[in-house]
């Protein structure tokens with residue numbers, strides 16, 4: 393599952409991970425539905441300005457629980473900046489509400505407490521700590537830093553469930569640094585689950601993954617997206633076509649188009665941007681498939 397990382401990182405043998413376990417996945421996402429029922433992300437007139445440069449220019453975006461929304465757009469369209477603004481890492485004006493809580497103006501740690509979690513383009517796990525310790529830290533578990541780092545004999549059920557969900561049970565005592573690229577991304581998603589994030593913002597989750605890892609990741613996100621609100625920033629059009637339930641296309645800091653994959657692919661403005669922007673690979677599959685719907689395009 394993880395032999396092809398493209399990163400030159402040490403690789404754990406494919407059969408060591410056990411893959412993603414559908415039953416464990418069911419257990420971890422089958423939290424009482426009522427907890428998630430009213431969750432949705434509602435962004436209104438979001439603006440982000442860096443030293444006079446308008447990176448995000450009046451974006452409206454609504455993502456409901458149960459949707460698996462992909463954010464796409466050429467380089468520099470503002471995708472990551474929107475995620476940064478939602479998570480308190482970019483100066484934002486306008487309104488970002490999740491679960492009825494206004495996030496604009498809140499510090500990042502309070503945004504995390506409001507149930508918002510994100511991953512970055514580069515996995516940000518603690519390489520020296522084991523997989524289990526990484527999950528333990530994410531879970532907090534009300535323990536001090538030293539007890540947290542000690543090897544545990546009893547693993548909390550939510551950590552156990554997350555481990556199995558993301559297919560890392562067999563490698564739980566290995567340092568995260570030896571994991572394959574794909575496995576690190578799954579660990580990060582597991583960390584969001586034990587943190588009990590109800591809104592997951594994932595920045596290029598399948599970049600550098602093998603085809604098998606992409607498929608496993610897509611299925612994982614679809615299942616998580618049944619109950620939590622999931623937004624994926626992605627350039628991989630084949631992955632998008634296989635797993636997105638809806639798509640928002642950004643261009644120059646604005647929403648250019650929104651709808652199902654078929655709808656945005658058929659939108660002449662999207663074709664124009666992808667063909668005319670010199671997207672050079674990142675996102676070119678959208679234009680290719682809009683012009684020729686049957687084409688399967690590998691990006692990057």
Ligand SMILES: Nc1ncnc2c1ncn2[C@@H]1O[C@H](COP(=O)(O)OP(=O)(O)OP(=O)(O)O)[C@@H](O)[C@H]1O
Nearest residue numbers: 442445447465466467468469470471472473474674
């Ligand atoms: N901290 C910053 N200071 C100044 N400009 C920034 C900053 N962060 C982002 N930008 C600019 O804002 C614009 C949007 O960047 P952003 O990273 O959000 O685009 P993106 O759509 O995520 O692109 P990519 O697909 O390449 O990751 C770009 O022109 C970028 O150079």
